[in-house]
Amino acid sequence: MQLIDIGANLTHDSFDHDRDAVLQRARDAGVDRIVVTGASREHSPKALALALQHPDFLSATAGVHPHHAIEYTDECDAEMRALLAHPQVVAVGETGLDYFRDFSPRPAQRKAFERQLQIGADLSANGRGKPLFLHQRDAHADFMAVMKNFDGRLGPTVVHCFTGTRKELFDYLDQDWYVGITGWLCDERRGLHLRELVKHIPANRLMVETDAPYLLPRTVKPQPSHRRNEPMYLAHIVEELARDRGEDLEVTASATVASARAFFRLP
Structure with missing residues (x-):
C-alpha cells in the first residue's frame, strides 16, 4: 500500500532532532510522498529547502496561515510569489480564515487570504496555475464569500483538515473542491460526526493527511509518550x-493517492 500525505508541518521545531528518522519511518509505513506545508513567512522557504533535500519524496507549499496574517506585507507577497515560481512548490497556501483562535485580527486574515488567492488567480491567468491549499475554521460564511469573489479564476482547491459540518462539506463538494481528512476522524470527543460525513466524499475528491506534528490519532495504540504526530x-x-x-x-488508499497525484500534479 502506497500513500500520499498532503499536509505535514515537517519544518516544525519538534522534528529538528530526528527529521531524517521521521522520513524513514514514513517510507517504511508505506508513505510514497509528503507535501510539506508552508504556513508562514518563516516556514514557507524552509518547506521548499527541505523538499529540495529530498526531491523524490517531498514537495512543498508556500503560503501564510491566518494565524500569521499580520505578517502579510508587500514584501511577504513578493516572497510568496518567488517561492511559488519553483517547480518543487506545488500549491498556494496554507491560507484561509480561522475565527476559532483569532490569533490575527479578522480584517487582516481576510486581506492576507485575498492577496494569496490573487497569486493563485495570477498564476492561472499566466498559464502556470497551481492548486490552492486552504484552511477554514469557524469562518465558513466569510470563507465562501471571499472565494466567490474569485469564481472561475482559480485552480483546483482543497479544504485541508476538514472538521466541519454537513452543510460545509456539501458547500465544498458543490464547488468541486477536494477535502483533506486527518486524524481528527479518530477523536471520539470531537470527530464522531466525521465518521458519517466521510461516506459522502466522492473518491476523486478525497485526500488524506496527518497535519503532523498536530492531531495525533487518538486511536493509535500504543500512544507515543511525546504525543507528536508524524507521517508514519x-x-x-x-x-x-x-x-x-x-x-x-x-480501495480507499488507491483513491486518495490518485486524487493527490492529480491535484498536485505529482510524478
Whole structure:
C-alpha cells in the first residue's frame, strides 16, 4: 500500500532532532510522498529547502496561515510569489480564515487570504496555475464569500483538515473542491460526526493527511509518550477512513493517492 500525505508541518521545531528518522519511518509505513506545508513567512522557504533535500519524496507549499496574517506585507507577497515560481512548490497556501483562535485580527486574515488567492488567480491567468491549499475554521460564511469573489479564476482547491459540518462539506463538494481528512476522524470527543460525513466524499475528491506534528490519532495504540504526530501514522488514518466508508483498505488508499497525484500534479 502506497500513500500520499498532503499536509505535514515537517519544518516544525519538534522534528529538528530526528527529521531524517521521521522520513524513514514514513517510507517504511508505506508513505510514497509528503507535501510539506508552508504556513508562514518563516516556514514557507524552509518547506521548499527541505523538499529540495529530498526531491523524490517531498514537495512543498508556500503560503501564510491566518494565524500569521499580520505578517502579510508587500514584501511577504513578493516572497510568496518567488517561492511559488519553483517547480518543487506545488500549491498556494496554507491560507484561509480561522475565527476559532483569532490569533490575527479578522480584517487582516481576510486581506492576507485575498492577496494569496490573487497569486493563485495570477498564476492561472499566466498559464502556470497551481492548486490552492486552504484552511477554514469557524469562518465558513466569510470563507465562501471571499472565494466567490474569485469564481472561475482559480485552480483546483482543497479544504485541508476538514472538521466541519454537513452543510460545509456539501458547500465544498458543490464547488468541486477536494477535502483533506486527518486524524481528527479518530477523536471520539470531537470527530464522531466525521465518521458519517466521510461516506459522502466522492473518491476523486478525497485526500488524506496527518497535519503532523498536530492531531495525533487518538486511536493509535500504543500512544507515543511525546504525543507528536508524524507521517508514519497516515496508514492508521486511512484504515479508519476505509472502515467508515465501508470500503476495502486498498480501495480507499488507491483513491486518495490518485486524487493527490492529480491535484498536485505529482510524478
